[in-house]
Amino acid sequence: MLQPEPPLISLERAGAIRGGRWLVRGVDLTMHKGEIVTLIGPNGSGKSTTAKIALGIIKPDEGSAHRKAGLRVGYVPQKLSVDWTLPLTVARFMRLTGGVSQEAADQALKATGISHLLASEVRNLSGGEFQRAMLARAIARKPDLLVLDEPVQGVDYSGEIALYNLIKQIRDDIGCGVLLISHDLHVVMAATDRVICLNGHVCCQGTPVAVASSEEYRRMFGDRVDPALAVYEHVHDHTHLPDGTVRHADGSITDSCHPDDGHHHGDHHHGNHHPAPLSGADAGDSANPGEGAHNAR
Numbered sequence: 001m002l003q004p005e006p007p008l009i010s011l012e013r014a015g016a017i018r019g020g021r022w023l024v025r026g027v028d029l030t031m032h033k034g035e036i037v038t039l040i041g042p043n044g045s046g047k048s049t050t051a052k053i054a055l056g057i058i059k060p061d062e063g064s065a066h067r068k069a070g071l072r073v074g075y076v077p078q079k080l081s082v083d084w085t086l087p088l089t090v091a092r093f094m095r096l097t098g099g100v101s102q103e104a105a106d107q108a109l110k111a112t113g114i115s116h117l118l119a120s121e122v123r124n125l126s127g128g129e130f131q132r133a134m135l136a137r138a139i140a141r142k143p144d145l146l147v148l149d150e151p152v153q154g155v156d157y158s159g160e161i162a163l164y165n166l167i168k169q170i171r172d173d174i175g176c177g178v179l180l181i182s183h184d185l186h187v188v189m190a191a192t193d194r195v196i197c198l199n200g201h202v203c204c205q206g207t208p209v210a211v212a213s214s215e216e217y218r219r220m221f222g223d224r225v226d227p228a229l230a231v232y233e234h235v236h237d238h239t240h241l242p243d244g245t246v247r248h249a250d251g252s253i254t255d256s257c258h259p260d261d262g263h264h265h266g267d268h269h270h271g272n273h274h275p276a277p278l279s280g281a282d283a284g285d286s287a288n289p290g291e292g293a294h295n296a297r
């Protein structure tokens with residue numbers, strides 16, 4: 001009998017604490033081959049920390065994090081510590097950390113559409129070209145899991161769509177899982193199977209809906225609606241108050257929204273997966289989780 005494939009990564013109630021402060025807490029995240037998961041949340045909400053826990057760069061201080069044995073990872077961090085004043089061609093950049101054959105590098109550059117930039121200086125690349133070079137370097141290792149921390153930073157709207165299409169194409173070609181981090185709280189890559197909204201914990205999670213099916217966003221995007229983009233509509237059952245406390249659906253107020261505080265029903269994701277209209281009382285929370293109702297603490 002065929003055994004089911006083990007997940008690529010599996011976090012259970014994972015959390016990390018530094019200097020007495022929980023950077024992120026109670027995160028459950030399981031990813032399989034071919035799946036695309038997008039982490040969203042305001043600045044400082046623990047997206048990068050969660051990705052680092054998943055990658056094994058940060059050891060969880062509570063809960064657990066497991067990776068499939070022999071997992072090959074392609075990681076594109078949010079920031080690179082490279083001295084960009086030094087000359088560095090794309091060709092050299094591809095082979096900086098070793099372990100990548102010339103053939104694999106050439107293939108990756110071709111797949112990302114930047115073969116013609118082989119001799120260019122990395123510091124002279126445009127935002128979109130640079131992100132492609134980062135992607136090329138990550139996929140040259142034929143990863144099982146691609147972790148992309150803000151892959152569309154410094155890229156304009158059409159470049160963003162092109163990059164999302166490219167990431168989907170890479171997933172289709174290699175069959176890898178993709179963990180994507182975005183600070184855009186609403187508009188996500190349409191091919192995303194699951195969106196997880198963090199705010200120091202998993203605030204809500206679910207699937208994105210096509211931009212075209214959301215009146216609100218159609219009005220906002222007008223002609224610019226592209227099938228590569230989708231909308232994630234937040235449904236939170238608790239509110240972060242300005243003083244850092246949390247008001248729960250039952251009206252009670254506690255210091256945190258950690259799952260063990262007894263105010264969450266069922267599993268601790270305390271959001272449902274159904275899209276909600278962006279109107280009424282929910283709209284403030286949904287429209288800008290970075291403020292008021294959804295303050296990062």
Ligand SMILES: Nc1ncnc2c1ncn2[C@@H]1O[C@H](COP(=O)(O)OP(=O)(O)OP(=O)(O)O)[C@@H](O)[C@H]1O
Pocket residue numbers: 018019023041042043044045046047048049050078183
């Ligand atoms: N090693 C560390 N020691 C102490 N605090 C840290 C450490 N790493 C991250 N933090 C803090 O943890 C919080 C979460 O950081 P993280 O980078 O995970 O957030 P993020 O959601 O990815 O943010 P952004 O969108 O701004 O990149 C932040 O307040 C950050 O300052």
